[in-house]
Structure formats: structure tokens, C-alpha cells
Amino acid sequence: MAFSLPLPDARRIRSFFTKLPLATRVLLALLTAFWVAHAFRPGLEQWGALIPQEININTLYRLNTYPLLHKNVFHFLLNAIALVPLLERFEAENGTIVTLLLFTGPFGLLPGGLYTLLERYIFRSNSAAIGASVWVFLLLCVEAIKTYRQNPALNISGYAIPTWTTPLFVIFVIHFLIPHTSLLGHLCGAVVGYLWGLGIIKFLAPSEKILRWVEGKLNLLGRLPHYVSVDQKTYGRYGVLPSTGANNSGVGPGRGTLGAANGIAIGPVGSTQRLGP
Structure with missing residues (x-):
């Protein structure tokens, strides 16, 4: 065989x-x-x-x-x-x-x-x-x-x-x-x-305020392909913040939903706490 x-x-x-x-x-x-x-x-x-x-x-x-x-x-x-x-x-x-x-x-x-x-x-x-x-x-x-x-x-x-x-x-x-x-x-x-x-x-790690200033001053997002800026990060440096849309959709505090930024799903988040460090 x-x-x-x-x-x-x-x-x-x-x-x-x-x-x-x-x-x-x-x-x-x-x-x-x-x-x-x-x-x-x-x-x-x-x-x-x-x-x-x-x-x-x-x-x-x-x-x-x-x-x-x-x-x-x-x-x-x-x-x-x-x-x-x-x-x-x-x-x-x-x-x-x-x-x-x-x-x-x-x-x-x-x-x-x-x-x-x-x-x-x-x-x-x-x-x-x-x-x-x-x-x-x-x-x-x-x-x-x-x-x-x-x-x-x-x-x-x-x-x-x-x-x-x-x-x-x-x-x-x-x-x-x-x-x-x-x-x-x-x-x-x-x-x-x-x-x-x-x-x-x-x-x-440098502060996000400094990073945003550098990125804006040098226009790194516009000049460098495949660049990941502070505001484009998938989860954020210290975790995903709670999604206010969780409670609006009827999901209770003990259940999760998909957080979104600009209409793009960015990961599972709870309605009362953030994930990550």
C-alpha cells in the first residue's frame, strides 16, 4: 500500500x-x-x-x-x-x-x-x-x-x-x-x-506618544511598505481594551465578543476586562 x-x-x-x-x-x-x-x-x-x-x-x-x-x-x-x-x-x-x-x-x-x-x-x-x-x-x-x-x-x-x-x-x-x-x-x-x-x-519600549510623533514626523506609514504603526497594532501594547459594542449586542459580562477597529475584527475581548498584560 x-x-x-x-x-x-x-x-x-x-x-x-x-x-x-x-x-x-x-x-x-x-x-x-x-x-x-x-x-x-x-x-x-x-x-x-x-x-x-x-x-x-x-x-x-x-x-x-x-x-x-x-x-x-x-x-x-x-x-x-x-x-x-x-x-x-x-x-x-x-x-x-x-x-x-x-x-x-x-x-x-x-x-x-x-x-x-x-x-x-x-x-x-x-x-x-x-x-x-x-x-x-x-x-x-x-x-x-x-x-x-x-x-x-x-x-x-x-x-x-x-x-x-x-x-x-x-x-x-x-x-x-x-x-x-x-x-x-x-x-x-x-x-x-x-x-x-x-x-x-x-x-x-519607547512611549506610544513618542512613537506617534516619530511616525507622523517621518510619515513612516506612507513611506515604508509593510510598516506596522502604533495605531495599526492588532492587540495594542498592553492588551485589547473592552468593546462597548459587547453590551449593545446583548452579550453579558461573562461572555466575549469580537472587538473591532474601523470595521476590522481585532480579537476576542470581554465586555468588562481587557486581555493581555
Whole structure:
């Protein structure tokens, strides 16, 4: 008996990539460019990897370059495939400027700095770390916190497992199944993701007032294709505000409806509370 796997629809794949927002495109292009450069310059990995004992005032750039480098094409493709959908969702919720600022700054520096401190002063080791998987688990933890607020636990065989712990389970499974993965690096990314999801480090993002002024002054929405502005965000930085149309439609306080902006459905909202952080 012959078995055949359905081939992926090329039109849907093409449609997915043509709809990617700007910051996601830029970061994916950076990952690809560094992979191509690494293929021609093998020493690039040594130059940009996060090597704890090599971090000093002259090599602080390593705290931002290590997520852009990958060991081989399998490592690159695996991370890129996992990262793009998560990054697209993050940009839709936070805007293009915020996404670019965070992923070229604090979201590399914070987990990288934490990793360096733990390796140098706690574990007394010098294990190098590279790869965008630190961003993957950071974003998974952001999503896990949002899921936890809506659905605090998963019931499996009578055991209630907190939904915020699911990325940690994935981290340990990958560590045991895939050799040479950095358990500590992934956990450092997870810590930063949890801090962002809980709102503890939301101050790292510029205020919406400043962002609106910059966008209006430079007319970014009109000049840049696929740009996500502050006012176009799908859910808003701190969650969807209640929809006044909920009660008008006869939906009571305990039930949800679809919120809308300019006639476009933007997600499920309750009539008395907002979703998200």
C-alpha cells in the first residue's frame, strides 16, 4: 500500500511571506545575510559568538551578534522557521519600531549578559553560544504568559500543569534530543521573555506618544511598505481594551465578543476586562 504526503501549497507559502511585516522581514534578512557571510567567512562565528571569557569593553558587540550566527544550515533553518511566526505576531502587537529596537538591543543584550554572568561567575565555564533560538524561547515565554492569563492550567491525566511552564518543557526536551544545544542560553532567553510578558521590563519600549510623533514626523506609514504603526497594532501594547459594542449586542459580562477597529475584527475581548498584560 503506497503512502503519499501532501505537498505544501506554494501559493499559501508565498502569500505568507508577502504579508510579513517590516521588522520581521529585516530581522529575517539579517539572519540570512549572516548565514551567507558565515559560509564564506568561517571565522565569523568566532568573531561574533557569545563567549563569556571574551566579553570586555571592546567586545560588547557580541551581546547582540550571537543571535544572528548559526553553526550550519540545519541550525539556521530550524531557528528561522520557528522564529518568523512568533516574531510576526510580536510585531503585530507592538509595532515595527518597538520590535526593531528590542531585537537589535535589549532582547539580545539581556539574555546574553545574564548568560555571561552565570557562565563566568557561577558555573566557571566558557561555553560559547550562538543562534536565534534565544529569541524563539523568549517569544514562546511571552506567548505562554498571555495563554496563562486566559487558561491558567492544562489538565493532563488529572494533573493541572500551569500553561506558563510549557516553554520550559520544550527547552528541556530539545536539550536532551538535540546535541550541543545551550540549555543555559535558552533558559536565559526564557527569563527575559517571562519578564516582558509580565510587564516588568515593558519600560524598555519607547512611549506610544513618542512613537506617534516619530511616525507622523517621518510619515513612516506612507513611506515604508509593510510598516506596522502604533495605531495599526492588532492587540495594542498592553492588551485589547473592552468593546462597548459587547453590551449593545446583548452579550453579558461573562461572555466575549469580537472587538473591532474601523470595521476590522481585532480579537476576542470581554465586555468588562481587557486581555493581555
